[in-house]
Amino acid sequence: MQPRFGFLRERVAIIGGMSSALELRGLSKRYDDGTLALDSLDLDVPEGSFFGLLGPNGAGKTTLIGAVCNLVRPTGGEIKVFGLPGGSLEARSMIGIAEQEPNLDRFLTVRETLVYHGGYYGMRRQDAIARADRIIDVFDLRAKADTRAPKLSGGMRRRLLLARALLHEPRLVILDEPTAGVDVELRHDLWRYIRRLHEQGTSILLTTHYLEEAETLCGEIALISAGRIVARDTADGLKRRYEAETLEDVYLKTVATGRASQEPVAP
Numbered sequence: 144m145q146p147r148f149g150f151l152r153e154r155v156a157i158i159g160g161m162s163s164a165l166e167l168r169g170l171s172k173r174y175d176d177g178t179l180a181l182d183s184l185d186l187d188v189p190e191g192s193f194f195g196l197l198g199p200n201g202a203g204k205t206t207l208i209g210a211v212c213n214l215v216r217p218t219g220g221e222i223k224v225f226g227l228p229g230g231s232l233e234a235r236s237m238i239g240i241a242e243q244e245p246n247l248d249r250f251l252t253v254r255e256t257l258v259y260h261g262g263y264y265g266m267r268r269q270d271a272i273a274r275a276d277r278i279i280d281v282f283d284l285r286a287k288a289d290t291r292a293p294k295l296s297g298g299m300r301r302r303l304l305l306a307r308a309l310l311h312e313p314r315l316v317i318l319d320e321p322t323a324g325v326d327v328e329l330r331h332d333l334w335r336y337i338r339r340l341h342e343q344g345t346s347i348l349l350t351t352h353y354l355e356e357a358e359t360l361c362g363e364i365a366l367i368s369a370g371r372i373v374a375r376d377t378a379d380g381l382k383r384r385y386e387a388e389t390l391e392d393v394y395l396k397t398v399a400t401g402r403a404s405q406e407p408v409a410p
């Protein structure tokens with residue numbers, strides 16, 4: 144795909160020496176009810192990396208992603224996206240997010256969904272149409288290009304979400320549980336698309352509950368618990384450090400809530 148935001152790339156290059164797709168410094172979020180969801184969290188996601196963020200429910204993953212995508216207002220700290228201030232228009236245009244819930248407009252067809260998204264990012268209509276046309280092929284959606292979202296299969300909706308996240312050619316793609324609840328075949332299809340994207344140089348931040356998915360895809364993994372990063376390394380590095388056979392063992396030793404062991408054991 145051709146870079147659309149060439150002028151931004153140049154600007155970033157001029158600033159120079161930057162190697163982080165995402166830099167979070169002392170990031171905090173306290174919700175109005177007093178819940179501290181992010182607790183002065185520090186994280187660097189290197190440019191070009193395939194980075195996994197793992198942690199139990201309530202650890203702060205959704206809040207972190209929301210803060211990065213300008214959907215949640217942090218109460219402290221700093222966010223930089225390719226060196227640019229988080230929340231700025233430039234930073235936002237460098238991020239694409241495929242959210243967990245298929246939040247598609249039920250009145251729009253596949254093609255319209257993509258073209259509208261292009262408009263949202265300020266693309267000229269003709270450009271958005273051309274880009275949508277190309278991405279429809281990349282995600283094997285051609286046969287359903289004129290079908291409205293409710294008539295798509297679950298697998299097609301997932302592919303459309305991913306296509307929409309990529310339409311404006313973001314340099315950092317955030318995938319929030321992209322394969323939750325999908326069958327094995329579709330999971331492998333989605334992995335194939337995502338891997339290809341990464342090979343083309345896109346930085347990827349992935350959250351998943353499937354530890355084997357993180358181990359297969361991610362070069363580096365950060366474990367988050369109670370709004371803080373508690374460990375960060377390659378899957379092998381984590382296993383060595385925690386003397387664990389599997390990533391699941393690492394997870395259980397570091398961030399698991401202990402819920403499983405508290406559950407009553409059947410006699």
Ligand code: ADP
Pocket residue numbers: 174175176178179180198199200201202203204205206207
């Ligand atoms: P995760 O995505 O890892 O499950 P979340 O970011 O959703 O974690 O939640 C982190 C903490 O913040 C949890 O304790 C959750 O209950 C709380 N939380 C999330 N959203 C809100 C909100 N809108 N208001 C109050 N508390 C919230």
